[in-house]
Amino acid sequence: MEKMILNGEIRNRSEIKVEIEDRGYQFGDGVYEVIRIYNGKLFTSEMHLARLIESAKKINITIPYTIEEIEVKLKELIAENAITFGTVYMQFTRGVSPRNHAFPSTDVAPVYVAYTKEVPYSGVLKPGAKAITVEDIRWLRCDIKSLNLLGNILAKQKAAEAGCFEAIQHRCGTVTEGSSSNVSIVVNGELKTHPATNLILNGITRQVMIKICKDLGISYKEDDFTLEELLAAEEVIMTSTTAEITPITEIDGQAIGNGESGTVTRQLQQAFHAEIERQCGHISESIVK
Known part of the structure; x- marks a missing residue:
C-alpha cells in the first residue's frame, strides 16, 4: 500500500484527506518542491530543501521542521515505497482556517504533505525537444516556488496544443524562463542564462549547470537575452529537475543551430550524469528503465 507523509508522519495514502478550507486548496497559499530520486537516493536534496524554506519565508510561512528532519523522513518514505528511480513531491500550505484572504492567526499550523512517484530513467543523453514562445503573464515573484x-x-497547455514540449516565456521581448524549466542559450561557445532575479525561479538544475560550467571552464554569463538572440543562438538548453539538461532544437518551427544537440549541451549533459552518480552512486545499465 502506497505511503505518504502528512504533517511529518508516514501514513497510508488512503488515510490522507484534504480539508475543504485548507488555504492551499482554496488560495494556492503555499510552497512546494520536487526532488529527483536516483538509485533510491535523493539528488541535491539540501539545495531543494533550502529553497523550500526560503520560499516559505518569503510568504511568511514558518516550516516547523529542520532540513535534516525533513530529509530523514523523505528517505524513510522512499524506502517504504521502494522507489529506485522517481521523484518526491512535497508542499506546505498556510494551514486550515475559515476562508478569509488575510492570513489566519499564528496558532494555525501549516499543513505538510509529501508523496513519491516512479519515473523511468534511461541513463542516456536527452534528445532534442521542440518549444514555442509565449508572453510571460505570471506575477512578479517567480523566485518563490509557490502553488500558484x-x-x-x-503556457504549458499552449505548448502541448502546438505539439511542443515547452513554452519559452518572455516579457516585452526579454526571455525569462520556460513554463516548467529554466532556459539558457549558447552564443560563440558561451552560455548565457537569465540572472536569478524575481522574474525566474533559480532552478536547482540551473545552479548545478552553472557549477559544471565553472568546473569545466565553460564560459558563462548570467544576463538577459532577447527573443532574437534566442532564435539566433547556436544552442538552446532547458534545465529542470525532471527534464535534467535537455537541448531545445526547434522553436516556433525554426531549427536552432543545425537542429541537433550541440557540443556545449552534450558536455553539460555528460557532466550532469557524472554528478548524479557522484551523489547517488553508479547507475548500472541493468537497473535503468
Whole structure:
C-alpha cells in the first residue's frame, strides 16, 4: 500500500484527506518542491530543501521542521515505497482556517504533505525537444516556488496544443524562463542564462549547470537575452529537475543551430550524469528503465 507523509508522519495514502478550507486548496497559499530520486537516493536534496524554506519565508510561512528532519523522513518514505528511480513531491500550505484572504492567526499550523512517484530513467543523453514562445503573464515573484501555477499551466497547455514540449516565456521581448524549466542559450561557445532575479525561479538544475560550467571552464554569463538572440543562438538548453539538461532544437518551427544537440549541451549533459552518480552512486545499465 502506497505511503505518504502528512504533517511529518508516514501514513497510508488512503488515510490522507484534504480539508475543504485548507488555504492551499482554496488560495494556492503555499510552497512546494520536487526532488529527483536516483538509485533510491535523493539528488541535491539540501539545495531543494533550502529553497523550500526560503520560499516559505518569503510568504511568511514558518516550516516547523529542520532540513535534516525533513530529509530523514523523505528517505524513510522512499524506502517504504521502494522507489529506485522517481521523484518526491512535497508542499506546505498556510494551514486550515475559515476562508478569509488575510492570513489566519499564528496558532494555525501549516499543513505538510509529501508523496513519491516512479519515473523511468534511461541513463542516456536527452534528445532534442521542440518549444514555442509565449508572453510571460505570471506575477512578479517567480523566485518563490509557490502553488500558484496557473500562468505556467496556461503556457504549458499552449505548448502541448502546438505539439511542443515547452513554452519559452518572455516579457516585452526579454526571455525569462520556460513554463516548467529554466532556459539558457549558447552564443560563440558561451552560455548565457537569465540572472536569478524575481522574474525566474533559480532552478536547482540551473545552479548545478552553472557549477559544471565553472568546473569545466565553460564560459558563462548570467544576463538577459532577447527573443532574437534566442532564435539566433547556436544552442538552446532547458534545465529542470525532471527534464535534467535537455537541448531545445526547434522553436516556433525554426531549427536552432543545425537542429541537433550541440557540443556545449552534450558536455553539460555528460557532466550532469557524472554528478548524479557522484551523489547517488553508479547507475548500472541493468537497473535503468
